[in-house]
Amino acid sequence: MDVGVYGLGRFGTFWAACLAAAGCHVKAYSRSEHPLPEGVERGSEDEVLSSPYLFFAVSISSFEGVLKKVGSRIGKNTVVMDTCSVKILPRRWMKENIPADRFMIATHPMFGPDSGRNGIKGLPIVMCPISSAEDERYRDVKDLFLQMELDVLEMSAEEHDEEAAYSQGVTHFVGRTLSAMGMKPTPIATQGYRSLMTIVEQTCNDPIQLFYDLQRFNPYAKEMRLSLQVAVEKVLNALRREEED
């Protein structure tokens, strides 16, 4: 399978390597001179944009701008996919900026270089159909993900964003908050604290832009943050009542 990866940031580099490891012939394009992972070839922007299968791996906040610039240059027979951590807005941006006759799928590989360090087998990947899910091009991509032994989850962009706000979104929020608090290792760490430290390290290894984008571009994230603040107040109030007893 000939696959193009557009963008070689932290995730794009990792994803290109995963696809190459799965036997795909991968050409990658990036604006700046990022090093190429093993088994991945560098391609020109137009070469990558006209790959039979194309994954965009750019930050959520830059995706709309990228599409406005290159959307019309995407190959006539190219299957276009994004890999953003939110799905409602990227789906809209793809529909608005890519000619309607291109075949489109919104995807979200729910892992990265940290959580996938020991292999990606069994890890979840979300597929939200944009063009018809009955089409054989959709099935080809699904088969590729299954061959990579990923846990393929098909759902609407709305379902994805709501579930992701309350899982991935809350995890990153907790990780960034504990990091802002200056959490550090201690010899008396309990098992629970050690796990918490790992979460902080992993979320803070990702670029800060991913954190902002997860919170800004997921329409359910604001409600999630409010519900987290309400929960903090609830716990503090229960403590106050206990102290008055």
Added chain:
Amino acid sequence: MDVGVYGLGRFGTFWAACLAAAGCHVKAYSRSEHPLPEGVERGSEDEVLSSPYLFFAVSISSFEGVLKKVGSRIGKNTVVMDTCSVKILPRRWMKENIPADRFMIATHPMFGPDSGRNGIKGLPIVMCPISSAEDERYRDVKDLFLQMELDVLEMSAEEHDEEAAYSQGVTHFVGRTLSAMGMKPTPIATQGYRSLMTIVEQTCNDPIQLFYDLQRFNPYAKEMRLSLQVAVEKVLNALRREEED
């Protein structure tokens, strides 16, 4: 070694079983009819109070009251220890309510039935001397913990409480907050979210009283909670600035 365990709640039952598994002859007393773990004998209150080595395993909030009631009945040659998750106040309560000629050590086994499910080897236990740490009775207890393959950490009660507020205390606070938020499993869970769920389950398996006591009776906990609230505000403000850009 003949050991008494006073209190058979969730932790006392687990700790009595650990001591029996390490070859101690364990007699346990509890106010109500808790089932006995394997290898542990039931003893009368006075029998247990006059064991050569005695561990109190009662909730932090009940410890002072228990000592006021039974402190004077503790055997003349008994080495008295607590197992509370905070150390400054229990040390004071022991000194105030146990005759001064009894040998006393404050301890905190930093694990429980969840984190110690697959064995306690390598897990931390804190010892804060009350009577002299040069005494052979202190060394005997330390040797017992080392024989149990625990990671023995000796420090002052003040050092313990400060470190514990920012590790065990913050972990329980995060666990209770996310539980109050109604966190639940989702098929699209990332690895980080799965770890977070495990922390929530483990902290919420412990009695709610332990949570309240960790927060109320640790003099550093209030400062920790304030610093957590400040960190939440810091992250929210950074998000607001990012949205205005």
